Amino acid sequence: MLKQRIVTALAMAGLFLAAVLFLPLLWLAFMLGVVVCLGAWEWARLAGWRSSLSRGVFVLTLGLLLAALFVYAELGLAPQREQVQPVLGIACLWWSFSLLWVKSYPASAVLWRSRVMRSLMGLLILASAWLAAVYLLAFPRGGLLLVVMVVIVAATDIGAYFSGTRFGRHKLAVHVSPAKTWEGFWGGVACATLLAVALWSVLPARMAHISLAAVIAVVVTTALASVVGDLTVSMVKRESGVKDSGSLLPGHGGLLDRLDSLCSAAPVFALGLLLAGW
Template sequence: MLKQRIITAIILIGLLLWALFRLPLDTFAIVVAGVILIAGWEWANLASLNRALRFVFIATLGAALIGVAQYVFDMNFSAGDEDRAQRVLVVACFWWALALLWVQGYPASALLWGNRWVRGVIGLFVLVPAWLSVVILRGMEQGAWVVLFVVAVVAAADVGAYFVGKQFGRHKLAPEVSPGKSWEGFFGGMAACGLLATAVAFGLGLPMKNSILFIVGVIITGLASVLGDLSESMFKRHRGIKDSSSLLPGHGGVLDRLDSLSAALPVFTVAAIASELPKYLQDL
């Protein structure tokens, strides 16, 4: 299993790097939309939709992606409307704030979202902003590196939580959702995100005000990544499954690999715009 997991991880990393650094932006946006649609098929399973309704969900998700592309980019991915993008992403951030309350209140909160139609709508709020965010970030100066940085933030939150939690974990973070996570690990992950953000802000030469906004934004991004992981765990526990699918050997499904990123990407994109990060990337 470990060998299979490592091989799959290497392939996934290679595909990610190829897409980020080799594909033009419009092609990249289409490829990522394809990945989102695959994740959408898996989400439809989490929502307990039957096979016919899964196709309806995928069609709805595809229409939503096209609608957002038209609204924000007018189908020209190199010329997005920043104000319109922020409106969509702020809605996504509000959704994740609501998800935090639901995770804290599980299993009682399932009364609010347990209906399959509600879970289907939630999938749109999770997947569409994630696609929009990664396209916006990839379109920035040094965009491929910016996307990789978000991946690094998610990894820092995960690795920091693992090592600190393993050594010092005593108090359960969300025992009804993910019994293995602890508050000590959570704070260890946030500390790792803060250190990473501080190093990058210093390296970019951001002014103090922008640096503070950036660092706080990255820490909140790390928090969001944990919430994304917990949210999918909550939906899977409610559905009674371990993985979203078996598409990726040793890793479960596409959604299992995107759970943390789906929450981290919109939050980081809002933070990047607020800290004027794109302006400083132009000088690199």
């Protein structure tokens, strides 16, 4: 199983890097849209839509929403901060509420367990993540920024895994994800902080106005958001009575099982860059 997970992870990383390096923005936005729509197929099941027709309608709804956001934010041309920032702000506000729901689960399920609410959650999570990722690509060296965001999430996850395995004693969210511990959480934060210092040390001279404190704030906040995303999807899966969101990725479960942290990290990272003056 471990070998299978490593092979799948390396294949995904290779495809992602190749797409970022060689595809133009329009094609990369389309490719990311396809990935997000595959995630929507899995989310539809978590939301309670069982038939292929109803799940297809959910995917189509998300696709139309992505198209509307693409036109509204002029993502194919020169997206303006004034158009994108409010959407990113709403997404970040949503993740703040989601943290409260995770903390109070299972009592909080009364607020969101309906099929309609879970569907709206999925549309907001997936659409805002796609918008943030495509918007990042419009920045100077946007492909590199997208890779940095993924590295932040990966470093947080790796730090949490090893510190949690070695020192884990106190449960982080026992009703949502019993395997996660506070020791693992702080290990992930520590890795993210070290990564922030390393990133600041290699910033180009033209970014001298961005302080170390700002870089740490953006990176650590992104890391924290990735944890909330992971826990949120775990919470919805637990409420839906499933272990994995799907079986698309050998050794990893469903696509959403790999996208959960990235979906929450993307809007936080993009908004953080804007507020830091990138």
